[in-house]
Amino acid sequence: MIASLLGRSLNIRQSGIYIAFALIVVLFSILTDGALLQPQNISNIIVQNSYILILSIGMILIIIAGHIDLSVGSVVAVTGAIAAVLMVEYGLPWPLALVITLISGGVIGAWQGYWIAYFGIPAFIVTLAGMLLFRALTLTVLGNQGIGPFPDPVRTLSNGFTDGYLGNIGLGPLGGADLFSLIVGALVIAGMATTQWRARAARLGYRQSVDPLPIFLLKLLCAAAVIIVVVVQLARFKNLPWVLILLAFLVLAYSLLTTRAVFGRQIYAIGGNLQAAQLSGINVKQVVFWIFVNMGVLAALAGVIFAGRLNQAGPTAGNAFELDAIAAAFIGGAAVQGGVGKVVGAITGGLIMGVINNGMSLIGSPSERVMLVKGIVLLAAVAFDVWTKRRATR
């Protein structure tokens, strides 16, 4: 009976990605004798993948609209270089330098968005050109060397953790943990539970169908359990990474944008049927232009974080990041034809690759094998998507 309830409310195509993620985590926990879920390692996975996850948020919007962006790796490099020049060489205050860098990213996105949306050149070509252009620009700005070190606040944003504002608390056999982190975690869970409950109540008020209560609670419980595990482990290590807080904010904001905002909904309409969107009065060119501007800004943010983490802006920064971001989006359930995809899916896709990277390096696999596995996972994910779709149309 529970199985039938589960079967009805869990759409395999939508939830398959989360189940796959859970299985991969379990698999690598076993293979690494639990090392994967050690406090420091969880922190590492988040910090090491933060810039890819930020990129994948921008990328999923572009892929939903039916486009692609191959230039983000180079944009990460050039914006990192701009930030380094401003902060290190010109000694600008870091907040001002950060804002200028983000604006530069926006200008780069506007440049590409203009050619794609208003001039009508396929995004593949424009951003392939951008990949070369912005790499060239990086090399011009940097010469052939890195610029660093970055000011402390920038490094803290990329690498650092929240302070133990409220001291530690004993968790029995788990040892001491940061009270502030735990409180934040508890607040997040409480916030999630209330908004979900309110949304459910509102939908019931409109007499819409909702998940039956046990399923609703089960889903909520699973999400809460994941948050508890992650937060407790982080609290036992060095508290919350700042990039995690930044990421959480971005995921929340962009999830809202894609599900609730008119602008976000227009992206899906364009990707689902371009002509129908046009004939429904949607300003397609404008929407496409702005998602590329958005991608530029997010790439600049990733650029600053990546440079801050290495503590220098280098000429090879961001190499092949575009491929990771695109793979994250497709593993996370985006459709090749556009019109389908979720921010949370892209993040999960990015984390799947992050866990595979991390887990395989923990068990000492050589990098060629890691690449092999990632390639197979990407192909399998898209093949699964195509297969379920074909079965659904039959």
Add this chain to the structure above:
Amino acid sequence: MNDDILRMRAITKTFPGVRALHDVNLSVRRGEIHAICGENGAGKSTLMKVLSGVYPHGSYEGEITFDGDHVRFSDIRDSERRGIVIIHQELALCPQLSIAENIFLGNERARRGLVDWNRTNHEAGRLLDRVGLRESPVTAVADIGVGKQQLVEIAKALAKEVRLLILDEPTAALNDEDSAHLLDLLRGLREDGVTCVIISHKLNEVASIADSITILRDGKLIETLDLAADPVTEERIIAGMVGRDLEHRFPPHEPNIGTEALRIEDWTVHSPVQRGRVVVSGATLSVRRGEIVGLAGLMGAGRTELAMSVFGRSYGTDISGRIYRDGHQVEIRTVRDAIRHGIAYATEDRKRYGLNLIEDIKRNISAADLGRLARRGWVDDNEEYRVADRFRHELGIKAPSVLSVTGKLSGGNQQKVVLSKWIFTDADVLILDEPTRGIDVGAKYEIYSIINRLADAGKALLVISSELPELLGLCDRIYTLSAGRITGELARADATQERLMALMTKEQPR
């Protein structure tokens, strides 16, 4: 006596839910020009697709005898091997390739796998002489006009040693001069012993060139006229094409007509692909509140082009003319302008232009006016659900809920979603392009009822349809369009299928 090159016996072809051909017989004599006439959707093209193997043997019932043999074609290559070549209305040429390359496409003059260019161009030149086209074989097809491209298609057919040439609307896109040349060429081919089957809407041409005429209506054979025995008039052909009893029923409707809601004056539209070609020429029409106005015209008359150019210039270039809404002249440059001025356009091709098939009903209904459901850019999705659910009930969309994906709905229900979308924009003027295409009879009745209700609510409706009985049963007034010009305007009381058909096929003095 038994000199039939082709006999098709008892051909029946069914598509899901529609019987496109029902027990059709066709006999074509060796060396004649045989015309097939009928309204849009009468089954002419389907019959030719059965003959040429586009619909392979086994997908239809009945049998085909060609040149005395029973034939069972499994694809086009099969039928071409027997010398049956079909030239479709949309030409199948590769514009970037040369004339010679196109003529021998898939039939290359090659030796040991390598193309013999000298032989290719030499033979192409001879074929071009035969069809009377004075162009070099190495000219790219993109650089010659449509009329000449049509001749290249015929040369291509001749290269395959054609014995039965099928032409689907060969002169639809041609001007008078090119048409005349093409018809002369067909007469010449007849002398050479090539049998032709020609599908055409231009009845004057048919009457002048054909030796026999077969008339189809609603997928059934009506009659075959032998012009050698006694010549026929255009009126005679029209009578065969339309002489149908009103088998569809229409909901009764008492119009309550108000003030003028939309007026288009001197509207001229040029083709965006063929430079200089006029698609709509000086059209003037008006629709009043509470009125259902029909727009009749044959394929290629410019009906959809007229509607889409009015709807925010979604079609065409170099558009001129004036649009009045409620008596005031308005500038409509984009689809958003059109929607803002209360004009809606429900497309003839819902799947390509009307719906996001991977999204649910709710999001399709809200797509054209999502701003109405949003506050400061944020959509109230509960309100969206409520609105969509209301439409589901009011228009009778058959689906478990508004969260069902539109791609899985039947044609009739998809059409109701499209109508809901435009009703939701609160438009005063609704242009409905082929609102019942591909919909079964029962659902048609429901769509007619919805259209009547919209008229009763004071909306102005402009309905484009290929089915004359539909226009006669539904509309208060009907305009006819022929070759981009409005050729007539008939009140409901004066309109008959014969009069409409005569106006729709009327050639304009140039």
